[in-house]
Amino acid sequence: MASTIYDIAKKAGVSIATVSRVFSQSNNVSEKTRDKVLKIAESVGYHPQAYAQGLASKKSNTIMAVVPVMSNYFFMEILGGIQDKLTKLGYELTIYNVTGTGDNFFQQVEHVIRRRAAEGYLFISIHLNPDQWDRLHKYPVPITLIDEFYEGFDSVSVDNVQGAYKATKAFIDSGYQKIGMISALASSKPIQDRIKGYELAFEDSDIDFDPSLVVSGNTDYRDGFTEKGGYEAMKHMIQEHPSLDACFCASDIQAVGALKAMDDLEVSIPLIGYDDIEISEYIGLSTIRQPMRDMGAIATQTLLERMNDDKKAISQTLYSPQLILRKSTNGILNK
């Protein structure tokens, strides 16, 4: 049923090499021959098969984004930035969702780059330990990290310590003392950094750090970066610390849950989220902005340059996140 290059060649009375050339945009084909081949190909719905092309040419024209969980606003925005860039450059994007946990997680990551299904890889929020990174280093495959960095890899990330610091310090500078933090999975690297920044702000201000003010909800699903996780955490926090007077939240999506918890419990304290996802502007959520689309675009650019020159100097781009003030901190921080 499905026709091959041989069928087209026979019908057109040319060699398979010629048919191949027509489809590979080679200009070493006469106008006349090209038209004939194209017409026949069109009539039978022929198009070169991806796998055969990939094997023979050793090029797939594909770059692969490797992400730990699907359906996450942060990834969605980054993927949007990647897609915009890639489309312009004629590359195809494949998205690989690593579903494993623990050791299996790394095995999946390693597996996917070994299979050589793409010419280059964008790792989004893939956090590994040094042994694992070193091991990945052995593979002669272009990889650019997003939201992570490690010696020897190109990367594009945001300073999480600084982001959390800015949010917390803003509260402190406005006179707040009892500032909670809604956290998520403790082993998550961005969380560790954000907790570090949060702590640092207290240290710099000579305020004692109270670990019981860092709380998270259930972390089983999406590492706790969910509305529900924020809701649970805020509820818990208010019950344990009725005198809480401000709160920093590890993600905007958790902040959405936290806002509802406050509403349900009829308390109202200033809140700062993290990410600046699109809805934040509309619900008036103050937040620490990460330039997600830009990060996707820059990382893509970096990867393509690496693919063209494997001895280019390693580039590590580190963004400074920005504090955006809106209604959720109104009348307090805004002036």
Add this chain to the structure above:
Amino acid sequence: MASTIYDIAKKAGVSIATVSRVFSQSNNVSEKTRDKVLKIAESVGYHPQAYAQGLASKKSNTIMAVVPVMSNYFFMEILGGIQDKLTKLGYELTIYNVTGTGDNFFQQVEHVIRRRAAEGYLFISIHLNPDQWDRLHKYPVPITLIDEFYEGFDSVSVDNVQGAYKATKAFIDSGYQKIGMISALASSKPIQDRIKGYELAFEDSDIDFDPSLVVSGNTDYRDGFTEKGGYEAMKHMIQEHPSLDACFCASDIQAVGALKAMDDLEVSIPLIGYDDIEISEYIGLSTIRQPMRDMGAIATQTLLERMNDDKKAISQTLYSPQLILRKSTNGILNK
């Protein structure tokens, strides 16, 4: 640098067939041989190459989701459902983002299935005209449609006419008359159906239909299914129709924008959205629920069955959407 099956075979002192069998989970290999091969493969980081396997076996173990735009909450949820199902079954998911517009859009769709990079395809919100569907029908490729249906294709969709009808009728039954609708790109099929349901509710209640009450914001980006689109539409609507007393919104994400517009203009009328994305519960948005994750899972199931039996009867699953009442219609519709 990268080793092949030949290298492994030579080092292990076996034939390439044996190495291949070790990796294809065939059990026709002695324990001893398998261990030896695996050890050597591990030491050099060998893994069969996807393209060579795909070509030789004519199987890619991959299914492809074809989506029109990246970064859309509706797709994200559906993809989540697909991913959950697929992971259990050992298939890989590739996501293809159709970026073209107009004729080019269909060409991209056709192109992607011709390349045979996957064993089966899930088309999410891919809306074509009859000629185009018929043309796609010629290809001997398993395809399941999500959020669309067409004669001869397996599909999983939701009754958009009914959804819009339910929302509008609920308003009418509560005594509202001047009910606006926030729409999006007029040529979008779900929008056409939702407008139809909206109209139908008026007809059934013998109320005159006022087309000027159907408004949309800018539709350039994501067909207008954006916070901004909803914001603009609501602002416009309130200005043109100060006596508006309720509003149905074509998506929750637009409703988020609409809520802000109401807030900015200091008006407050009941609002019903569409989709029931995760945040809706937390911001108290009444909505028409589409079972997005379920749709993804069921469609995946359907596709896999089709892949195993190409003469199975066509299945067209049509969900009835459900009205969910929350704070945005409080005290009015809730009892």
Add this chain to the structure above:
DNA sequence: CTGAAAGCGCTTACAG
């Protein structure tokens, strides 16, 4: 349980 060999559908020097 194992190997030799043909084949999957392309690309790409090489020669003309």
Add this chain to the structure above:
DNA sequence: CTGAAAGCGCTTACAG
């Protein structure tokens, strides 16, 4: 501009 031929790295009857 075009063709013959080798090769890409696997899988899979077939035979033993």
